[in-house]
Amino acid sequence: MELNITVNGEDYTLDVEPRRLLSDVLRHDLQCYGVYLGCEHGVCGACTVIMNGEAVRSCIMLAMQADGAEIVTTEGLGTPEHLSPVQAAFKKEHGLQCGFCTPGFVSMVTSILDDVEDMDDEELREVLSGNICRCTGYANIIKAARTVAELNSQGSCCQGGYCQ
Numbered sequence: 208m209e210l211n212i213t214v215n216g217e218d219y220t221l222d223v224e225p226r227r228l229l230s231d232v233l234r235h236d237l238q239c240y241g242v243y244l245g246c247e248h249g250v251c252g253a254c255t256v257i258m259n260g261e262a263v264r265s266c267i268m269l270a271m272q273a274d275g276a277e278i279v280t281t282e283g284l285g286t287p288e289h290l291s292p293v294q295a296a297f298k299k300e301h302g303l304q305c306g307f308c309t310p311g312f313v314s315m316v317t318s319i320l321d322d323v324e325d326m327d328d329e330e331l332r333e334v335l336s337g338n339i340c341r342c343t344g345y346a347n348i349i350k351a352a353r354t355v356a357e358l359n360s361q362g363s364c365c366q367g368g369y370c371q
Contacts, residue, residue, distance in 0.1 A: 212273050214239065215283030223270045230254045230265035233280060241281035241310040245339075252338030255311035256280050262318040281310035284317060292355050293317045302351035304342035311338050316352045323356035 210223040214237055223232060230247075233239040233256065242265055245253035249267035256265050257279040285291035290298065293316050303309040315338055316323070323331060331349055340348065 208271055210270055210274055212275070213277045215279060221270075225269070225271055227270045228266060229256075229263075229268040229270045229273050229278075232270040233265055233278070239280040239282055243307055243310060245307070250337075250339070251308070252311040252315065253308055255314045255338065257314050257318050260318065262315045279314070279317075281313055284313065291317065292358060293320065293351070296351040296355035296358075297348070300347050300351040300354055302343065302347040304340075308338060308340045308342075312340070312348055316348075316355065320356060320359055323352050324360045 208223055208225050210219075210221045210232070212219055212221075214233065219237065221232065221236060223236075230242055230244055233242045234244070242256060243253035244266055245251035247254075247266050249264040252264070254264055254266040255262050257263075258273060258276050281294075285294045291313075293313050297303050297309060297313060302312070312335065315335060319334060326334065328349060331352060332345065335345070335348065335352070
């Protein structure tokens with residue numbers, strides 16, 4: 208089947224088998240290596256990407272369900288030289304260790320950035336509970352989300368975290 212998607216600002220038309228997962232197309236066909244496959248059941252959040260502004264689990268979504276969609280992976284948020292505000296906050300606040308879960312968390316925080324300021328820590332933990340980290344204990348991930356939300360509320364950060 209023909210799949211038309213925009214990934215990280217680039218338009219693609221791909222011939223895709225109907226049963227292929229979005230995560231496989233992103234990682235293997237489009238070389239978006241920040242899309243990690245952990246559990247492959249939508250539980251760990253490592254495969255989280257932003258589709259049409261919302262965080263989605265790419266490992267439990269058929270690629271054809273994304274036909275016509277705009278997808279942003281961690282590679283589309285920033286570069287090593289020019290981190291996105293969310294990536295920079297994760298770095299500054301030590302919100303990562305091994306890095307396996309980090310792209311999923313960065314995508315999730317980016318997708319909810321405009322709402323973080325209105326959440327208390329418990330609500331923020333609840334929203335982020337769909338992403339699993341085995342290294343950090345989550346405290347610095349929450350701290351990173353708070354840091355970038357504060358910058359966002361002061362106008363020091365681009366809307367939705369999509370600036371470089």
